[in-house]
Amino acid sequence: MKELRFHGRREPRYDRVAPFVAAPRLLAEAALREGKHVQFRPPWLFLRGFTPETALLRVDREPIETYQQESFLDAVVVTDPTLLGEVNVVSGLKPEGLLLVNSAGSVALPDKTPVITRDLSGIAKAHKAGLTAALLGAVIGLTDLVRLETAEQLLKGAEGRDRAVKANLAALHAGFESARAT
Amino acid sequence: MPAPHAIATLPKSGRFTLPPVMRGTACEGCGALPAADILAETLGSKMAVLCPASCAATFSLSYTGMAWQVPFVHWIFESAPAAATGLRHAYDARGLKDVHVVCFAGDSGTADIGFQALSGAASRNENILYICYDNEVAMNTQGQATSTSTALARTPTTPTGASARRKDVPRIMAAHGVPYVATAAVSHPDDYRQKLRRAARITGFRYIQVLTPCPIAWGYPHRDTIDVTVVAVETGLWMLTEVDGGKRRVTYRPKRRRPIREYLALQRRFDGLRPREIQSLQKQVDAAWRGIR
Amino acid sequence: MATVELLTSNQAAGRAVRLARVQVIPIYPITPQSAMLGEIARDVQAGRLKCEFINMESDYAAMAAAIGASLGGTRVFTATNSQGLLFMAEHLYTASGSRCPIVMAVVNRGISVPHTRYADHNDALGVNRAGWIQIFCEDAQEVLETCLQLHKICEDRRVRLPGMFCYESFIHSNTAEGVSVPDAEAVDRWLGPPRVEALLDPADPRGLNPPTPPEWYTEFKYAEHQAMARALTVIPEVAATYAEAFQTKPRGLLEQTEGLKRCVVVTMGSLVKAARRAVKELQAEGVPAGLCKVRVYRPFPVEALREALGEAEVVVALDRNCASGGRGALYEEVRSALYGLPKPPRVVGVIGGLGGRDVTISQIKDLVQRAARRSSPFDGPDGTVHWLGLVRDRVRDESPQFYPAART
Numbered sequence: 001m002k003e004l005r006f007h008g009r010r011e012p013r014y015d016r017v018a019p020f021v022a023a024p025r026l027l028a029e030a031a032l033r034e035g036k037h038v039q040f041r042p043p044w045l046f047l048r049g050f051t052p053e054t055a056l057l058r059v060d061r062e063p064i065e066t067y068q069q070e071s072f073l074d075a076v077v078v079t080d081p082t083l084l085g086e087v088n089v090v091s092g093l094k095p096e097g098l099l100l101v102n103s104a105g106s107v108a109l110p111d112k113t114p115v116i117t118r119d120l121s122g123i124a125k126a127h128k129a130g131l132t133a134a135l136l137g138a139v140i141g142l143t144d145l146v147r148l149e150t151a152e153q154l155l156k157g158a159e160g161r162d163r164a165v166k167a168n169l170a171a172l173h174a175g176f177e178s179a180r181a182t
Numbered sequence: 183m184p185a186p187h188a189i190a191t192l193p194k195s196g197r198f199t200l201p202p203v204m205r206g207t208a209c210e211g212c213g214a215l216p217a218a219d220i221l222a223e224t225l226g227s228k229m230a231v232l233c234p235a236s237c238a239a240t241f242s243l244s245y246t247g248m249a250w251q252v253p254f255v256h257w258i259f260e261s262a263p264a265a266a267t268g269l270r271h272a273y274d275a276r277g278l279k280d281v282h283v284v285c286f287a288g289d290s291g292t293a294d295i296g297f298q299a300l301s302g303a304a305s306r307n308e309n310i311l312y313i314c315y316d317n318e319v320a321m322n323t324q325g326q327a328t329s330t331s332t333a334l335a336r337t338p339t340t341p342t343g344a345s346a347r348r349k350d351v352p353r354i355m356a357a358h359g360v361p362y363v364a365t366a367a368v369s370h371p372d373d374y375r376q377k378l379r380r381a382a383r384i385t386g387f388r389y390i391q392v393l394t395p396c397p398i399a400w401g402y403p404h405r406d407t408i409d410v411t412v413v414a415v416e417t418g419l420w421m422l423t424e425v426d427g428g429k430r431r432v433t434y435r436p437k438r439r440r441p442i443r444e445y446l447a448l449q450r451r452f453d454g455l456r457p458r459e460i461q462s463l464q465k466q467v468d469a470a471w472r473g474i475r
Numbered sequence: 476m477a478t479v480e481l482l483t484s485n486q487a488a489g490r491a492v493r494l495a496r497v498q499v500i501p502i503y504p505i506t507p508q509s510a511m512l513g514e515i516a517r518d519v520q521a522g523r524l525k526c527e528f529i530n531m532e533s534d535y536a537a538m539a540a541a542i543g544a545s546l547g548g549t550r551v552f553t554a555t556n557s558q559g560l561l562f563m564a565e566h567l568y569t570a571s572g573s574r575c576p577i578v579m580a581v582v583n584r585g586i587s588v589p590h591t592r593y594a595d596h597n598d599a600l601g602v603n604r605a606g607w608i609q610i611f612c613e614d615a616q617e618v619l620e621t622c623l624q625l626h627k628i629c630e631d632r633r634v635r636l637p638g639m640f641c642y643e644s645f646i647h648s649n650t651a652e653g654v655s656v657p658d659a660e661a662v663d664r665w666l667g668p669p670r671v672e673a674l675l676d677p678a679d680p681r682g683l684n685p686p687t688p689p690e691w692y693t694e695f696k697y698a699e700h701q702a703m704a705r706a707l708t709v710i711p712e713v714a715a716t717y718a719e720a721f722q723t724k725p726r727g728l729l730e731q732t733e734g735l736k737r738c739v740v741v742t743m744g745s746l747v748k749a750a751r752r753a754v755k756e757l758q759a760e761g762v763p764a765g766l767c768k769v770r771v772y773r774p775f776p777v778e779a780l781r782e783a784l785g786e787a788e789v790v791v792a793l794d795r796n797c798a799s800g801g802r803g804a805l806y807e808e809v810r811s812a813l814y815g816l817p818k819p820p821r822v823v824g825v826i827g828g829l830g831g832r833d834v835t836i837s838q839i840k841d842l843v844q845r846a847a848r849r850s851s852p853f854d855g856p857d858g859t860v861h862w863l864g865l866v867r868d869r870v871r872d873e874s875p876q877f878y879p880a881a882r883t
Contacts, residue, residue, distance in 0.1 A: 025651070029481050032653045040481065040651040045506070045592065065752035067646045067745045069833040230675045232543070240686055248682035253675035255546065255683035258569055261539035264531060268501055268540030269675060271527035272547025275498045281677045299539070302532025 001060035002145060003071045007089050008079040012049025019131040020079040024057040026136050030146040030154055031059045039064045052087050059145055073097050075143055079120075079135065081107050098142055100179075102135065116142065118178050129164075129171035137175025148176055195223030198249050208241035211404030213394030213411065216368045217315045218242075218249070218286060224378040225311075227252055229282035230269060234262040234296060236288030237322050237396075238315065260295040262287050263303035266310045274309075282382065285312045289330040290320040292391075293349050300351075304358040307386045314351065314389070317396035325399040332419075333466075334459055335451045337399070343455075352391050356425045360387040363425040364433075367393040369411035373422055373433055380426065393420045401450025410448055417445045418467050432474055442467055477721065482654040484647035485511035487615040488554070488580045488640075490654075491622035493524045494662040495578075498549040498669065501529040501540035505559040506592050507648040508582045512554070534559035538566035545575035546683070548673025550626060553577065556644065557584035557598045564602050570637040571606025571699060573683065576629035576671055577637040578622065579607075583744065584644040585830040589875040593831020594643035596744065596796040600772075600804045606699050608638035608706055609773040611743040615652040617770075618642050620717060620726065623662065627713045630670040633705045645831060646745045657721050665720040703774040710771055728776035729767055731783050734758055736765025738847040739784055739820070741809055742793035743769045746827075746834055750793065753839035764843050769805060777812040784813060787820040791846045793839070795828040802860050823853045827863030838863060 004027075008020025017025075021042045028040040037060050043053035056071065058064050071092045078089050081103040090099060090113050101107050104119040124134040133155060140148055155168050198219040208215060214237055230253040233239040239256040242249045257265055262285045270283040292300055292314040303310060319325045319337055326339040329349035336343055355363045362384050366374035374392060381388040395411055397404040414420040415434065419442060422434040442464045446452040482490065489511050492500070502512055518524040527544075531537040534555050541553045555563065560581060570577055581599050585591040599609055608628065612618045621640040629638045642648065674683055687695070711727050718725035730747075732754055740750045747768045757764040767783050767790075769776075784790055790813075794803025801807070806824035813819040823846050828834045842863070846853045852861040 025481070028651060032479050032481055036653075038481065038651070038653055041649060042651070044645055044649045064652075064748075065755075066749040066836050067650065068749055068835040070835050227680075228677060230547075230677060243682040243685040245685050245687075245691065248685075250682065251680060253677060253680045253682075255675060256685065258539065258566060261536060261566065264501075264536035264539035265543035265546075267529060267531070267536075268499060268543030268545075268551075269547045270543075271499050271501075271529055271540075272544040272549040272551075272673075275527050275544075275549050276547070276673075278677065298533060299536055302536055305532070306530070 001058055001062075001064060002074045002143065004057045004075045004077065004139070004143070004145070005071065005073050005092070006055045006057070006077045006079070007083050007087060008053060008055075009050045009083070010043065010048070010053050018079075019135050020053070020077070021055050022132040023077075023135040023139065024055050026132070026151065026154055027057055027059070027139065027145055030150040033150050033153070034146055036061055036146075037063050039067070052083050075100065075139070077135070077139060078102065079131065084109065100138065100142060102131070118175075120175055120178070123174045123178060124171050127167050127171040127174060129167035133168035133171040134175035137172040137177075138179040141176040141179025148172075195219050197226070197251055198222035208237070209396070209398060209404065211397040211407040212237065212241075213317060213368050213396060213407050214238050214288075214315045216371065217313070217374075217392045217394045220368075220371055220374055221284070221286065221313060221378060222250060222252070224375050225282055225284065225382060228280055229284050230254070231284050231286055232257045232262045232266050232269070233286045234288075234291040235259040235322060236291055238286055238288065240322060259291055261299045262291060262296060263299040263308070263310065263312060266312075267303055267306070267308045270308055270310055283310045285310060287312070287314055288320070288322065289314060289316045289318060290328045293329045293351050301354075301358065304355055304360050304387045304389070307360060309385050310387060311381055312387070312389045314391045315394040316391050317394050317399060319396065319399040321396050321399050325396075334455060334463060336453065337451065343459075352389065352423070352425070355389040356428075356430070358387070359428070360389060361427060362386070362388040364390045365393075365421060365423045366390055367411050367415050367420055367422060369408050369415060370422060370434060377424060377433075380424075399451065401453075402448050406448070410445075413440065413445045413448060416440045417442050418471050419445060421470065435474075439467070439471065477655045477657050479653050479655050481651045482615055482619075482656075483510070483649060483651045484612070484615040484618045484642045485582070486514055486651075487619040487654050488622050488642075489514040489518065490656055491619045492552050493518050494657065494659055495550065495552070495623055495626045495666060496663070497524070497526055497552040497626075499527045499529070499541070499544035499551045500553065501531045501537045501544065501551075502553050503531050503534045503537040503555070503559060505534065505555055505557065507584070507644050508554045508556060508580065510648065511580070533562065535563040535566050538563040538570065541577050541579075542566065542570050542573060542575050545570075545577050545671060546573065546673065546675045548669075548671050548676065550630075550669035550671055551575075551577045552579070554580035554582070556582040557586050560598045560602060561586065564605065567602055567605035567607060567637075572695070573674070574635040574699075574702070575637055576626070576635055578625045578629060579637065579639045580622065581639045581641045582644050582648050583641050589830065591830040593645050594745075594795070595829045595831070596641070596794075596804070599639060599641050600796045603773055603804070606636060606703070607773065608634075608636055608703070608710075608771070610638070610640045610771050611769065612640055612642045612647070613745065613747045613768065613770075615647065615650075615654045617726065618647070619654055619656065620723070623666065624710075624713050624717055627666055628706065628709050631709050631713070632670075634702055634709050635672075636699070636702050636706065641744065643745050655723075661720065665717065707774050707776060726770060728771040728779050729769055729783055731768070732766045734765065735763045736786070737763040737788045738791070738843050739765040739767050739787045739789075740791045740793055740839065740843060741767045741769060741784070741805055742795075743772065743805065744795060746793055746795060746839075749834060749836045750839050753836045753843065756836070757840055757843060762844065762847065764847070775808050775812070780809065780812045781816060784809070784820055785816055789846050790820045790822045791825060791842055792822055793825050793827060793834075793842070797826045797829060806860065821857070824860035825863050826860055832864065834863065
């Protein structure tokens with residue numbers, strides 16, 4: 001079973017879903033399409049916007065056999081680097097787990113955990129797309145949790161103008177490439 | 183004073199017949215009996231009646247007979263309008279749009295424990311007809327005061343008189359903006375029948391509060407129920423009114439209002455009232471009639 | 476064709492309501508069932524579900540309306556939990572006594588005080604004498620299937636009782652899983668139109684709920700009790716027809732793991748998943764452990780439980796509930812059911828997961844091993860119950876509160 005936790009800040013509007021929630025939800029849907037089992041836990045209850053929150057994603061080829069909170073994470077993804085000072089993002093991260101931070105510059109954790117930084121916001125902006133698509137691509141590139149083609153199909157089938165869908169697909173690929181690049 | 187009516191309160195319409203075994207649970211001179219009878223007579227067979235815990239619920243039904251000839255349920259005290267809501271929607275879902283859903287409730291089930299459900303159904307403007315038969319006490323449990331008890335009335339739980347102002351439920355219902363609100367009395371059956379017929383033609387939440395004296399709670403000879411009700415109306419203490427589509431009118435105006443002490447003197451529940459208290463009640467009645475032409 | 480969708484248990488319940496073609500839905504919102512209501516309301520607005528959706532003014536009003544609608548001859552659904560469930564406790568008895576086949580989702584949530592929005596089973600178990608069928612679901616798939624099956628079970632002539640299906644606040648309600656959603660037409664064929672007798676029918680007037688003298692009361696309660704007993708047969712029967720119609724695994728009163736079981740964990744709800752994994756790992760390590768999932772809590776499956784646990788040496792009743800002055804509900808039911816067996820297993824009680832506290836696979840493994848070895852905390856006199864993961868430093872002998880001034 002693979003476990004990932006996504007950290008971000010709540011959107012201040014009820015009708016907007018933050019990328020740190022939208023991306024793992026798309027990963028969950030992609031995994032289902034590939035016949036895998038998933039458990040996706042978005043943030044809960046109404047809280048003020050900008051509150052730090054997490055979303056948990058579990059993916060397995062076999063049925064997932066627990067609902068416990070305690071996690072042994074294969075990856076942690078942080079969409080907002082300002083969270084690093086506020087929240088212990090590495091709690092539960094396996095020794096060999098990956099930490100991906102969306103940041104243009106480099107970041108360092110006090111306990112010297114290796115951090116992978118990619119400017120996913122920059123990539124999204126360059127392709128005139130939302131952060132979600134770039135984030136999705138990057139996570140797939142880093143973890144191979146699902147196939148890139150499955151994510152493509154999902155984005156293609158999403159509602160929205162053709163231009164937006166194309167932009168998202170481009171950002172997806174760019175995020176993927178940037179994660180694969182060493 | 184009109185001649186006493188001996189058993190005038192026993193139902194006459196043929197659509198509401200106390201089963202023999204229930205005659206013991208409905209008291210002689212019960213004011214609620216004609217209220218139920220006239221309702222049954224006017225609305226006929228196309229209705230279902232929900233009666234929350236109250237005297238009427240107790241005398242309406244036994245295992246060997248029931249007073250009503252329509253579907254009837256002895257319901258939980260506080261939620262008759264809520265259950266009526268569900269029933270109304272079920273009938274609508276099944277296409278039974280011409281069947282009236284009627285609540286026949288006492289004053290506690292309306293103004294106190296039932297108030298939440300009443301306000302809820304009224305605010306949703308549910309298509310139900312709500313009749314509150316008001317004897318100003320919780321008589322099913324032997325007569326404790328309710329919020330509709332007349333100020334100054336002695337009851338087992340208010341031995342020196344209910345001190346709070348009476349809750350004006352018809353006004354509260356009108357404030358909910360429902361299409362029809364009326365007050366009636368069993369002494370004026372034609373007025374009551376007319377109001378029922380008017381209400382039956384309206385869609386939405388309709389509320390009628392009927393004054394139905396209780397000889398035991400109020401302390402008068404059981405055969406005088408209709409007469410006591412007449413005096414309540416003739417003193418102006420109980421107004422017969424109608425709020426139809428938001429427009430309020432008085433449907434019966436006594437030619438000359440009798441003094442309130444004549445009403446109070448008829449009932450042992452007002453024994454020992456001091457002149458000042460009687461005066462204050464008279465002033466309240468006078469104030470209510472000021473400006474009504 | 477069934478489709479696999481990413482659904483939370485709230486959404487799965489909402490989907491089942493749509494598939495069941497429920498006719499009247501009176502509700503009052505309460506966390507976290509409130510998320511389900513928006514889905515159902517959208518279904519109604521979009522025409523995916525044709526029903527009377529009524530926003531009632533309180534929880535007991537929702538149940539009163541549900542009973543009114545059921546007496547009017549329609550298929551009814553509502554949902555609540557915790558404070559709301561207890562607020563409608565009186566009306567739960569009205570529903571069962573009136574023999575209304577209402578189906579209700581209960582999103583188990585702990586009861587104030589202390590205030591919580593997280594899960595434990597105290598709410599549903601607090602009304603376990605109200606004459607409702609009670610089924611505890613393990614995951615979103617079971618939620619969808621159980622909701623559908625309950626309509627058929629409750630409307631069965633042999634039953635005619637209301638039923639609640641339970642799943643957990645946050646753990647289930649806020650977790651999305653892959654749920655296989657059956658095809659709507661296939662559900663129509665399997666479930667059929669509502670078989671709800673209109674007890675308040677203008678074409679056939681009846682008077683309901685007369686004042687009942689002592690000479691009559693008992694037999695009505697007996698008849699209810701018999702209907703509950705018949706439900707023990709109807710529930711697996713309906714599950715079998717569902718499994719056949721939709722090519723799934725049939726769900727019984729209980730579910731057990733395979734293999735030799737000397738030490739068995741008995742539990743309900745989400746903990747079943749972790750317990751199943753725990754015993755699997757223990758079996759791999761050579762410990763003869765097993766799981767007995769209690770799915771149907773009312774009617775309690777005494778015979779099935781005796782058969783399932785008769786050969787075990789020790790049973791760990793893992794209760795996600797508690798009662799001051801009493802013991803866990805499963806602990807008491809299991810001990811009572813096993814009493815009188817020639818060689819009954821030793822039953823130990825564990826209370827855990829209250830107010831949403833996490834219970835992990837490793838904690839359950841540890842419990843089983845300790846119970847099997849009779850080591851602490853299971854080395855005491857019979858009848859003691861262990862509180863899992865108690866943090867002694869946080870035990871405060873007072874009403875939960877914040878006090879600004881420092882205590883001297």
